[in-house]
Amino acid sequence: MKQVDGLSIGEVAERVGIRASAIRFYERAGLLEAPPRNNGQRRYDAAVVAKIRLIQTAQQAGFTVGEIRALFYEFPVDMPPSARWQQMATHKLAEIDVMLARITSMKTLLERALRCECPSLDDCAAGLDTPESQ
């Protein structure tokens, strides 16, 4: 019987749906604090599950691991979380808009390619670059 309290890294991993290797990586990357150990093995408090879910949410919003570390640990201690999110989110939104513009122009280009009738790849590309054809 295992009756050491706290969750093993495998149990945490299963609860949040990631691999144990990812959790070790987050620790190395400074996103998670090193937990106490039992026989050399990490023992986690249940709260770590919420923290990892928070990491996942931030990732869904497009933040990199470095940015998430900044969000968690590199703001002035007296800065409220809402202000932290807002400052990061404002920067990230600008990046997102750039990506959106890029994706949109790819899409336009591809839609034009779909209507292409050119006899050679070269002609075709020339036409695509300069949208003369409606």
Add this chain to the structure above:
Amino acid sequence: MKQVDGLSIGEVAERVGIRASAIRFYERAGLLEAPPRNNGQRRYDAAVVAKIRLIQTAQQAGFTVGEIRALFYEFPVDMPPSARWQQMATHKLAEIDVMLARITSMKTLLERALRCECPSLDDCAAGLDTPESQ
């Protein structure tokens, strides 16, 4: 006086606005054929400029180097360019739409984060995941 005919790799690079190393990389990657050499140095026909522009257009449309190689060299020889573009473009458009959806959901998440008032990061993330607000 240099009167060997053909362009040097540096001249080609300058005309298309990329580094010589990129041209060598395209050759290695099978996008450009190895040109004849003079004193061991590559000598390009002016047509390579159009070919690299074509590569650039394909890149703008979101194709990877592997996909561009396929577009150029891995279709049945009797398949017209328009059909090649169209087949590739159809696949790529589906990928683009997936990206677009991802970017859009990032944006939504971030916009919600901007309006967040939560007192703790954990609460905030919980609220963001489940859009109860507004």
Add this chain to the structure above:
DNA sequence: TTAATACTTAAACCGCAGTTTAAGTCAAGG
């Protein structure tokens, strides 16, 4: 002759977010 300039190669490196591998430790169960 010498120095500057442009080229040549193979191999290592970049960022990103982890994953995989090798080699080992530990506790429980049969």
Add this chain to the structure above:
DNA sequence: CCTTGACTTAAACTGCGGTTTAAGTATTAA
């Protein structure tokens, strides 16, 4: 005692699109 299974580490590997580096060659101008 031995196997099984989950854990430990550091280091190397993944894919992508090139860039950088080290070491060497060739041409040109002064």
